[in-house]
Amino acid sequence: MTGYLIDAIKKIVPLPVKEALLNIVNVFRNRRYKKKLGKTPFNLPSGGVALNYGGVIPREPDAIIHGGKVKLIALDDLFPENSGSFNVLYLVSSALPPFAEEYVRWAKGKGVKLVWNQNGVAYPAWAGAKYEKMNRPMKSIINMADFIFYQSRFCRESADRYLGETSSPWGIAYNYVDTDVFTPSAAAKPMDTWNILSAGSHLKRHRAIAVLETAANLIKRGRKIELTMAGPMAWEGAATDMEKEIERLSIGRYVKLVNSFTRDEAPGIYQNAHVLLHTKYFDPCPTVPLESMACGVPVVGVNNGGMPELVSDKAGILVETKKSWEKIEDPDTDHLAEAVERVMENYDEFCKHARLHAVENFGKDKWLDDHKQVFTKLVNDKN
Numbered sequence: 134m135t136g137y138l139i140d141a142i143k144k145i146v147p148l149p150v151k152e153a154l155l156n157i158v159n160v161f162r163n164r165r166y167k168k169k170l171g172k173t174p175f176n177l178p179s180g181g182v183a184l185n186y187g188g189v190i191p192r193e194p195d196a197i198i199h200g201g202k203v204k205l206i207a208l209d210d211l212f213p214e215n216s217g218s219f220n221v222l223y224l225v226s227s228a229l230p231p232f233a234e235e236y237v238r239w240a241k242g243k244g245v246k247l248v249w250n251q252n253g254v255a256y257p258a259w260a261g262a263k264y265e266k267m268n269r270p271m272k273s274i275i276n277m278a279d280f281i282f283y284q285s286r287f288c289r290e291s292a293d294r295y296l297g298e299t300s301s302p303w304g305i306a307y308n309y310v311d312t313d314v315f316t317p318s319a320a321a322k323p324m325d326t327w328n329i330l331s332a333g334s335h336l337k338r339h340r341a342i343a344v345l346e347t348a349a350n351l352i353k354r355g356r357k358i359e360l361t362m363a364g365p366m367a368w369e370g371a372a373t374d375m376e377k378e379i380e381r382l383s384i385g386r387y388v389k390l391v392n393s394f395t396r397d398e399a400p401g402i403y404q405n406a407h408v409l410l411h412t413k414y415f416d417p418c419p420t421v422p423l424e425s426m427a428c429g430v431p432v433v434g435v436n437n438g439g440m441p442e443l444v445s446d447k448a449g450i451l452v453e454t455k456k457s458w459e460k461i462e463d464p465d466t467d468h469l470a471e472a473v474e475r476v477m478e479n480y481d482e483f484c485k486h487a488r489l490h491a492v493e494n495f496g497k498d499k500w501l502d503d504h505k506q507v508f509t510k511l512v513n514d515k516n
Contacts, residue, residue, distance in 0.1 A: 173239075
């Protein structure tokens with residue numbers, strides 16, 4: 134019933150009244166959820182590590198898993214999720230379950246240890262006036278953590294800035310890539326046409342337009358290219374925007390849009406590319422560049438956020454932009470086009486070092502070992 138009520142409020146009620154009504158509805162929903170938790174059977178295991186992930190992992194065989202949930206798959210293979218008997222609750226800030234704060238408090242009250250994986254935060258340039266509201270759940274939960282994994286040094290910097298510094302023990306755990314799955318193409322790539330790839334969820338218009346304008350710039354420079362944009366265009370009116378921009382730039386015959394792809398399809402998409410073009414501003418710790426490098430595909434991106442920690446100068450080229458928490462400064466598409474050209478001039482070396490860099494620094498085994506050590510220590514710690 135409350136779901137229908139919330140939908141109605143969102144559609145027909147003026148904004149100030151809408152927010153007040155939604156707050157009231159949420160209070161009642163939270164109370165009902167707490168009562169449900171209070172009746173939930175639970176047993177705190179006494180030996181060994183037993184994990185819970187908040188129930189956020191899709192279990193359908195054909196589910197498309199993306200974002201913060203991807204990294205949970207490997208953990209779930211090593212530590213299968215327990216719902217009624219666990220001693221470690223592992224949550225990812227960008228993949229929270231409903232009623233996350235209440236769930237954490239309930240689990241902590243049962244003696245469960247909380248391990249928190251901190252991705253990015255909301256900040257004024259990205260979220261506008263809503264950034265404090267968007268950060269509120271993370272700010273509450275991070276302060277209950279027994280250990281924090283920051284996905285990059287940038288993630289820690291931004292969390293300290295907008296969530297507040299914490300006294301919890303912490304470590305850096307860059308996202309991993311399965312280098313046995315994401316591998317270079319076995320066949321040599323034709324070099325007569327440069328295949329440019331932009332992959333992932335395209336959440337903001339300006340990022341997608343920067344990719345299109347870079348492609349147009351390369352064409353004007355006399356380069357023969359094909360651009361693949363793989364992943365959903367997720368802003369309102371995206372289909373119309375993309376159609377108009379592609380027409381404006383006269384690049385329709387050079388552009389292929391792939392709205393979605395599965396995890397099984399992902400390696401092949403990377404392997405068909407020569408260069409990954411990644412234009413997100415202040416990207417905290419993206420997995421897409423890691424998967425690309427593991428496939429021997431160099432990265433051209435933006436030299437801010439977590440990207441400088443991920444992409445070495447031998448694995449790709451990062452373009453400078455102004456750095457501001459208050460205003461997004463898009464990269465110059467001339468500079469992005471030049472970076473693509475520089476990569477292609479020394480292509481074999483960039484490919485070789487991209488693969489090597491991914492294998493040496495972002496393998497799945499190290500990520501899992503680091504987590505296992507933390508889980509074991511927390512469970513064995515009687516304090």
